[in-house]
Amino acid sequence: MDCTCSQFLPLALDRRSINKRIKATAAILKPLTLLAEHPALRLKLFQCPHCAQYWQTGWEWNLGGTEYAYHVPIIEVGTWQQEPYLQPAAWMIYGAMMEPYYAKNTFEPSDKPCPVPGCPHRAIRFSGVCEQHHVEQLQQFGMLPKRPVGRLFPPYGPTVPA
Numbered sequence: 001m002d003c004t005c006s007q008f009l010p011l012a013l014d015r016r017s018i019n020k021r022i023k024a025t026a027a028i029l030k031p032l033t034l035l036a037e038h039p040a041l042r043l044k045l046f047q048c049p050h051c052a053q054y055w056q057t058g059w060e061w062n063l064g065g066t067e068y069a070y071h072v073p074i075i076e077v078g079t080w081q082q083e084p085y086l087q088p089a090a091w092m093i094y095g096a097m098m099e100p101y102y103a104k105n106t107f108e109p110s111d112k113p114c115p116v117p118g119c120p121h122r123a124i125r126f127s128g129v130c131e132q133h134h135v136e137q138l139q140q141f142g143m144l145p146k147r148p149v150g151r152l153f154p155p156y157g158p159t160v161p162a
């Protein structure tokens, strides 16, 4: 029997899509092969034995803590265990938390380069560093919500979702 993997699109970053996926997840996971688990983050990595598609689970307190499955790129298990993929619902919530900050601030580039080693961007006006490093500094000081854990993968990032 053919699998249903290709019927699923990347998760749209809205509650309706994620709740819908939560409901479909038990049926999605059933035929898949478990490749690895990340007990600390309560995440799992699966592969479809039919089409070889990789899937990861995510979950969110904010959405009832129930797991949902989504497509991820092929990855070596050890590498995945070091840093699993980003969870789309966490990325969505992060976007919502960051929205007031982005709505209040405009970032005009100055004529100076960002002084962080290896950074190719221009420093923004009224800050010594580029927009990305400015936000990271505020996050380090606890003045902005922290970026959720997990490696970015298409179609998510590196821009904070609107």
Ligand SMILES: [Zn+2]
Residues within 6 Å of the ligand: 003, 004, 005, 006, 048, 049, 050, 051, 052, 053
């Ligand atoms: Zn499949």
Ligand SMILES: [Zn+2]
Residues within 6 Å of the ligand: 114, 115, 116, 119, 120, 121, 129, 130, 131, 132, 133
């Ligand atoms: Zn920079």
